[in-house]
Structures are given as structure tokens and as C-alpha cells.
Amino acid sequence: MEKENKKYEIDMCNGPLFGKILVFYVPLMLSGILQLLFNAADIVVVGRFAGSESLAAVGATSALTNLIVNLFIGLSVGANVLVAHFYGAGQREELKDMVQTAVATAAISGIVLTAVGILVSRPALEMMETPEDVISRSVLYMRIYFAGMPFMMVYNFGSAVLRAVGDTKRPLYYLFAAGVVNVVLNLILVIVFSLDVAGVAIATVISQGISAALVVRCLVRTDSAYRLVLQGMKIAPDKLIKMFQIGMPAGLQGVLFSVSNVLIQSSVNSFGSIAMAGNTAASNLEGFVYTAMNSFHQTSISFCGQNYGAMKFRRVGKVTAICLGLVTAVGLIMGNVAYLGGNVLLRLYSTDEEVIRYGILRMAYICVPYFLCGIMDVMVGSLRGIGYSVMPMLVSLTGACLFRVVWIYTAFRQVPTLECLYISYPISWALTFLVHLACFGIVYRRLLASGGDRA
Numbered sequence: 001m002e003k004e005n006k007k008y009e010i011d012m013c014n015g016p017l018f019g020k021i022l023v024f025y026v027p028l029m030l031s032g033i034l035q036l037l038f039n040a041a042d043i044v045v046v047g048r049f050a051g052s053e054s055l056a057a058v059g060a061t062s063a064l065t066n067l068i069v070n071l072f073i074g075l076s077v078g079a080n081v082l083v084a085h086f087y088g089a090g091q092r093e094e095l096k097d098m099v100q101t102a103v104a105t106a107a108i109s110g111i112v113l114t115a116v117g118i119l120v121s122r123p124a125l126e127m128m129e130t131p132e133d134v135i136s137r138s139v140l141y142m143r144i145y146f147a148g149m150p151f152m153m154v155y156n157f158g159s160a161v162l163r164a165v166g167d168t169k170r171p172l173y174y175l176f177a178a179g180v181v182n183v184v185l186n187l188i189l190v191i192v193f194s195l196d197v198a199g200v201a202i203a204t205v206i207s208q209g210i211s212a213a214l215v216v217r218c219l220v221r222t223d224s225a226y227r228l229v230l231q232g233m234k235i236a237p238d239k240l241i242k243m244f245q246i247g248m249p250a251g252l253q254g255v256l257f258s259v260s261n262v263l264i265q266s267s268v269n270s271f272g273s274i275a276m277a278g279n280t281a282a283s284n285l286e287g288f289v290y291t292a293m294n295s296f297h298q299t300s301i302s303f304c305g306q307n308y309g310a311m312k313f314r315r316v317g318k319v320t321a322i323c324l325g326l327v328t329a330v331g332l333i334m335g336n337v338a339y340l341g342g343n344v345l346l347r348l349y350s351t352d353e354e355v356i357r358y359g360i361l362r363m364a365y366i367c368v369p370y371f372l373c374g375i376m377d378v379m380v381g382s383l384r385g386i387g388y389s390v391m392p393m394l395v396s397l398t399g400a401c402l403f404r405v406v407w408i409y410t411a412f413r414q415v416p417t418l419e420c421l422y423i424s425y426p427i428s429w430a431l432t433f434l435v436h437l438a439c440f441g442i443v444y445r446r447l448l449a450s451g452g453d454r455a
Helices: 002-006 018-049 052-059 062-089 092-127 132-146 149-164 169-192 196-221 237-269 273-309 313-340 342-348 353-366 371-385 390-409 418-422 424-450
Strands: none
Touching (some): 018 052, 018 273, 052 132, 052 196, 062 371, 092 132, 092 149, 092 237, 132 273, 149 169, 149 273, 237 390, 237 418, 273 342, 313 424, 342 353, 353 424, 371 424
16 A cells, blocks of 8 residues: 555655656646636536526626635645645654644634635625626525535645645546536536526535545545544644644735735626626636646645755755746746637637627736746745745735735726726736745745755
């Protein structure tokens, strides 16, 4: 069994990096795309078989859902970093305690999220000025979706543990199995049983339960140091504190980004349900490009984390440089292909010409310069991997989130068009990347000066 586990793990601290980064990245990217396919299946089925208003209803919940969930998802980043540190340093007992703490925290946070999501869904959507013709369906979708939060949290924390030791393949297999179930249930519940948005929400919850069960089974059955022991599982206070120290700023950063996105979504809502539907479809397509790029962010966390734990600081710089080059190439290619093919791709979501027109408008401003978001996220990942989490949070607060909020209340008020709204994204990405790059340069020089194995 131990030999079986080893074939999934990657030695990030020795040997050439480029090939290992790609071996780690590809399954991770495919996993992210599979998750998006779950959401795309929801949106495509609703848009084609329930109508534009149902499509808008599902889309109206995404920014708010991310706002509520991102704080807890950030804690999984803390688990990823610490597991990578302990694994790289060969600290088996510390690693064992960290895994127990991570999974227990995931289960508890999932229960909390379920309660919060169900309680705040309607008042929050009303505050976002969600149109009357979609809000009831949005509330229903959101409440069912949040019932599956314990499953989502357990899967995210469990897969974070596996990523930290170099295993991105098994989470991909588990998501594929869950994805097949999700698509089949979507078609049955919406087309056959006419459950509309409730049907896609139920399908999502069931598929999340399957992926969570599979990742827990993997952790329980492994013979490696990161094995999960369910009997007497407990939270180690010192590990929980460290996980919060690293993960909470990451979560707050996600929340702050979501706040700015909620404000932007609210601004989009003011243009009506057709503009909302186009924005939803385009956002979903952009998600595939973002996921392909964001996988380099997660790659940099794990690779920098393990090498930091092994005190191989020079490799941290090499990992960052390779990830920056690769994410730029992926962002430029995928972003421009998505935009150029937008007229065809958007028709998967809706045949309404106005919906498609609004979708292409958004993609022109987001997809083409999307690589800027990718390089920004890689810098954040490298900083988090070496234990710095407050710094990127503060930079992101100022350079991206605060900038967008100020933009909405200044530039957008003067020029209240969707074009003016969307252009705030690439400007904020570029500014934030430059500041992150300067911060990483300072921290990296300090690391090299501190000693350790610099190979």
C-alpha cells in the first residue's frame, strides 16, 4: 500500500523542477475544470431548459456564495501550507496532527456555513437588488446549495492535504466520478422532473457528497504519514492556531475580493435580467481560463511550501519564475481563444442574441488581459507557500478590492456603462501584481541571507 501511495506523491525538493511542476499542475488544472463543468452543467441545463430568468437566478447567487464561502476555503490554504512544511521537513508526528486538525475543522466549518447560508440568503440577495423576477428562485437555489457545505469543505481540505504531498491525480479521479453523477442528475431532475433551479442544486449537493466520501476514504486507507484516523479524531490547538494564522488572511483576502465582486454584480443587476444572464454565461466561460491559471497559484503554494520546509530557499525562487512563465502563456492563449470563440461558446448557455451580446462585451474586457490575474495569483501563492499570508492580503485589499470599490463610486458613477465597470478588473490586476512582485523580492532576499540549503 505504501508503494501504491508513493506513486502519487512528488518529490518537490530534489531534481529538475519544470517537469515535476507540469506533472503536478495538469491533474490539478483538470480537477478545477471538472468542478467548473459541474457549475456549467447547472447553468447550461437551466439556461436551455428553464429559461433566461432561471439562468439569471443561478448566476445572481455566485458572487454572494463566494463571499460567504471564501473565508473558510482560505483555511484550507493554511492546511495546505502547513502539511507541505511538515512533509518537506520530514516531521511525521506533526504531519499526522495537522491532517486530523484539518479534516475536523472542515466538518465543523461546513456545518456553520450551512446555517449561515440558509439564514442570510434572502436578505443578502435583496441588499444586492436582485430583480423581483428572479429572486425567489435565487433564494431556493442558494439554500439547497448551502446544505452541501459540509461535503464541500471536507473535500477541499482533504484535497489540500493530498496536494501538499504532491498528489493531484486522485482528487481528479474522485471529481470525475462525482461529475458524471452531477450531469446525469441535472438532466433527470430538470428535464424529466421539471425541478428548475432546485434540481441543479440537489444534483450539486449529491455530487459534492460523493467527492467528499472518496477523498476521506483515500486519507483513511493510506499507510503514509498523512493518514487520517477517524476514531478519536481531535483538533490540535497549536496546529489550529497556525492554520488560522496562515489561512485566515487568505480567507479574508477571498472575502474582500468577493465584496468587490458583489458590488460589481449589484451594478450589473441594475442593467436588468438579460444583462445579468449574459454576465453569468461569460463569467462561467471565464472560469475555465481562471481555473487553468489559478492551478499555478496552488502549484506554487505546494512547491514553495515543501522547499521552504526543507530549507531549500533558492528553489523557491526557481518555482516562482517557472510558474510565472507558464501562467502567462496559459492566460494569453486560453483567454484570447475564449474571447475569439465567444460567439459560439456562449450559445451553449443561451440562444438569446441580447444575452450573447452582453456576454461578449464582458469577455472583451476580462478574457483578453486575463494573464494579469494569473501572474498576480502566482505571486500570492509563492508568498503563502513560505508562510507569508498577511502581506498578500493587505496588498490585495489595497491594490484590487479597495481600488474596485473606489472605481464603482467614482469612475462608474461618472460613466455608468458596463464597459467602464469591467475595465476595473485588468487595471486592478496589474497594479496588485507589481506590488506583490516587489514584496516577494524583499522577502526572498531575506530568505537567502538567512542561510539554509540554497541548492
